Amino acid sequence: MRKYLNSVSLLSVLVAAPLMTMAHAEDKLESLAKSENNWVMQGKNYSANHYSTLTQVNAGNVKNLKVAWSFSTGLLSGHEGSPLVVNGKMYIHTSFPNNTFALDLDDPTRILWQDKPKQNAAARAVACCDIVNRGLAFWPGDGKTPPLILKTLLDGHVAALNADTGAVVWKIENSDYKVGSTLTVAPHVYKDIVLIGSSGAELGVRGYMTAYDVRTGEQKWRAYATGPDSDVLIGDSFNKANPHYGQKGLGTSTWEGEAWKIGGGTNWGWFSYDPDTNLVYYGSGNPAPWNETMRPGDNKWTMTIWGRDLDTGEAKFGYQKTPHDEWDYAGINFMMLSEQKDKDGKTRKLLTHPDRNGIVYTLDRTDGTLISANKIDDTVNVFKKVDLKSGVPVRDPEYGTRMDHLAKDVCPSAMGYHNQGLDSYDPTKELFFLGVNHICMDWEPFMLPYRAGQFFVGATLNMYPGPKGNRQLAEGLGQIKAYNAITGNFKWEKMERFAVWGGTAATAGNVVFYGTLDGFIKARHSDTGELLWKFKLPSGVIGHPIVFQHKGTEYVAILYGVGGWPGVGLVFDLQDPTAGLGAVGAFKQLANYTQMGGGLMVFSLDGKGPYDDVNVGEYKAN
Amino acid sequence: MGVIRFATVLTAALMFGGAAGTAAFAYDGTKCKAAGNCWEPKPGFPEKIQGSKYDPKHDPKELAKQQTTIEGMEERNRKRVAYFKKSGKWEYDVAKIPAQ
Numbered sequence: 001m002r003k004y005l006n007s008v009s010l011l012s013v014l015v016a017a018p019l020m021t022m023a024h025a026e027d028k029l030e031s032l033a034k035s036e037n038n039w040v041m042q043g044k045n046y047s048a049n050h051y052s053t054l055t056q057v058n059a060g061n062v063k064n065l066k067v068a069w070s071f072s073t074g075l076l077s078g079h080e081g082s083p084l085v086v087n088g089k090m091y092i093h094t095s096f097p098n099n100t101f102a103l104d105l106d107d108p109t110r111i112l113w114q115d116k117p118k119q120n121a122a123a124r125a126v127a128c129c130d131i132v133n134r135g136l137a138f139w140p141g142d143g144k145t146p147p148l149i150l151k152t153l154l155d156g157h158v159a160a161l162n163a164d165t166g167a168v169v170w171k172i173e174n175s176d177y178k179v180g181s182t183l184t185v186a187p188h189v190y191k192d193i194v195l196i197g198s199s200g201a202e203l204g205v206r207g208y209m210t211a212y213d214v215r216t217g218e219q220k221w222r223a224y225a226t227g228p229d230s231d232v233l234i235g236d237s238f239n240k241a242n243p244h245y246g247q248k249g250l251g252t253s254t255w256e257g258e259a260w261k262i263g264g265g266t267n268w269g270w271f272s273y274d275p276d277t278n279l280v281y282y283g284s285g286n287p288a289p290w291n292e293t294m295r296p297g298d299n300k301w302t303m304t305i306w307g308r309d310l311d312t313g314e315a316k317f318g319y320q321k322t323p324h325d326e327w328d329y330a331g332i333n334f335m336m337l338s339e340q341k342d343k344d345g346k347t348r349k350l351l352t353h354p355d356r357n358g359i360v361y362t363l364d365r366t367d368g369t370l371i372s373a374n375k376i377d378d379t380v381n382v383f384k385k386v387d388l389k390s391g392v393p394v395r396d397p398e399y400g401t402r403m404d405h406l407a408k409d410v411c412p413s414a415m416g417y418h419n420q421g422l423d424s425y426d427p428t429k430e431l432f433f434l435g436v437n438h439i440c441m442d443w444e445p446f447m448l449p450y451r452a453g454q455f456f457v458g459a460t461l462n463m464y465p466g467p468k469g470n471r472q473l474a475e476g477l478g479q480i481k482a483y484n485a486i487t488g489n490f491k492w493e494k495m496e497r498f499a500v501w502g503g504t505a506a507t508a509g510n511v512v513f514y515g516t517l518d519g520f521i522k523a524r525h526s527d528t529g530e531l532l533w534k535f536k537l538p539s540g541v542i543g544h545p546i547v548f549q550h551k552g553t554e555y556v557a558i559l560y561g562v563g564g565w566p567g568v569g570l571v572f573d574l575q576d577p578t579a580g581l582g583a584v585g586a587f588k589q590l591a592n593y594t595q596m597g598g599g600l601m602v603f604s605l606d607g608k609g610p611y612d613d614v615n616v617g618e619y620k621a622n
Numbered sequence: 623m624g625v626i627r628f629a630t631v632l633t634a635a636l637m638f639g640g641a642a643g644t645a646a647f648a649y650d651g652t653k654c655k656a657a658g659n660c661w662e663p664k665p666g667f668p669e670k671i672q673g674s675k676y677d678p679k680h681d682p683k684e685l686a687k688q689q690t691t692i693e694g695m696e697e698r699n700r701k702r703v704a705y706f707k708k709s710g711k712w713e714y715d716v717a718k719i720p721a722q
Contacts (some may be wrong), residue, residue: 085641170712173695179688218638224712254659261685294678298661324661392660402664450680452687
């Protein structure tokens with residue numbers, strides 16, 4: 001009997017053990033993200049790896065992809081981000097005024113509901129880089145509160161809509177466009193919290209990240225990028241594992257006087273989250289103004305990779321990539337999580353982040369320790385290298401910027417060697433598929449006053465293709481590469497006519513999908529980079545593709561509608577090459593390949609789709 | 623004459639050496655005053671810009687505007703959320719929210 005009991009106890013322990021090693025209970029959103037029928041958040045899952053396990057479409061048959069159906073949003077200007085797919089519905093967002101549409105995947109003809117916010121048009125005037133928006137977030141509901149679609153508006157509002165009806169459940173003010181503060185960032189939902197970033201560093205906006213209760217819109221915490229530790233939410237445990245990154249008081253002491261109050265550091269990129277560490281990861285943007293001479297100091301904590309507690313906002317670590325920025329390398333790019341063995345064979349929980357400054361950073365995401373920091377391209381010249389031990393980038397003074405001086409041939413340009421594109425990671429191949437920019441610049445700053453609500457840039461730029469592009473033609477502004485974060489090797493690299501601005505999606509079918517500014521969706525072989533398929537879309541792409549399955553058919557969907565920073569010349573009809581913060585000159589050829597648009601295109605093998613039965617969606621007379 | 627020539631060469635050498643020296647000591651981000659504080663002024667630029675020709679002369683009233691507007695938004699949101707929790711209805715217009 002005793003023996004029997006013992007063996008039962010032993011059995012219970014054995015059964016319980018694997019459960020006990022699970023550090024967290026999976027929440028509903030996390031499990032929804034695991035179904036390939038869904039694409040429930042912009043990064044696909046909390047790790048934001050943008051990787052689909054689907055194989056119906058693969059390297060062998062991708063050439064048979066055809067359009068299954070399409071949808072026009074009725075708006076022009078840049079269409080960033082991607083739609084969401086949840087429980088058989090697709091949710092589509094647009095540029096300003098940030099309309100939302102819900103479609104039924106069985107019959108996408110009928111718009112299930114639409115939300116068309118009334119916004120003050122004045123918000124448009126303080127958007128630095130086109131009237132874009134990076135997407136929606138979804139929260140699955142809890143029985144009491146219905147499932148929600150979360151959205152941001154350019155004028156600074158955040159709204160939660162009933163995902164079934166589109167009715168507004170709550171709507172709060174996060175940013176005030178009257179002081180130049182706008183919203184283009186996608187909301188990110190983790191557990192029951194929605195995180196909202198900020199925009200406006202080109203208007204001297206001091207950046208902040210805010211967490212709201214997804215059910216009520218109640219503010220849980222707000223963390224600033226600059227200023228006193230109490231505002232930045234820096235406590236005693238901050239950077240304990242890496243004290244050389246800097247710890248207390250630096251949000252004010254690395255600035256002269258009160259310049260931190262208009263110090264930028266907004267965060268309008270992508271976030272990720274690890275339920276085991278309960279940390280949310282994101283990057284803060286560039287300091288203001290662009291004129292470096294007007295803000296002596298390291299300007300902490302702009303340009304920083306953050307690990308913050310989801311529930312309290314307290315920063316566990318912060319690593320500043322670009323101390324005292326001189327090039328507008330806004331450090332907001334995506335944070336992609338992976339588990340890989342480091343060079344010593346130790347399995348580590350990692351975070352990989354290709355920055356505007358031309359360096360791909362990989363950190364241990366439990367404590368912020370630097371693992372690797374490699375150049376995205378060998379033509380990066382602003383930094384000689386990043387010293388992994390001290391964590392500081394070794395600057396080449398020749399390519400710095402300063403007052404009364406015209407800096408030339410600086411690589412990367414302010415648009416970065418990587419910008420807002422949300423890329424992908426194949427965990428089986430341990431490869432990151434990076435959409436890369438190849439743009440360099442000349443830069444000369446000038447003095448200017450700060451007036452709340454007015455632009456506060458203070459630099460004149462000329463941008464042009466990098467050394468591997470064609471500066472006479474103004475083409476060869478982009479690259480796409482497969483990167484290993486541990487070895488630092490690029491498995492393959494391919495040049496593109498224009499910057500690969502929108503990001504990539506990878507699948508287990510050995511395919512990498514991405515859109516191009518000149519209006520293609522392309523598929524490359526993930527092992528070799530060989531171009532396998534492309535399709536000419538109505539307009540250029542600045543969003544990322546998604547891959548999902550509906551009723552047994554695999555679909556690839558992508559938004560088209562050129563714009564964003566590279567499209568400002570085309571969108572606002574600008575000719576002066578230094579206009580559009582210097583982007584007009586670099587992308588002067590863009591208008592010869594594309595015009596504005598706005599919509600969605602959905603692909604499947606042979607175009608299989610909801611209307612294979614031609615009677616679906618037809619009007620039926622009584 | 624020979625001496626003068628020598629002196630010229632020496633001056634040139636000193637000047638060249640001086641310039642090279644300046645470049646070597648230019649701000650490269652590796653010389654830190656404290657952990658996380660590695661900024662240095664570039665050659666010819668001041669440690670402090672206040673009072674220099676690069677003084678931004680910020681108006682404290684302008685610098686305060688962002689914080690004021692954030693406090694206003696936070697206060698209005700608090701009222702909206704409190705009423706929502708109480709009534710189950712979302713009222714965006716705080717003027718229409720009944721007094722407690």
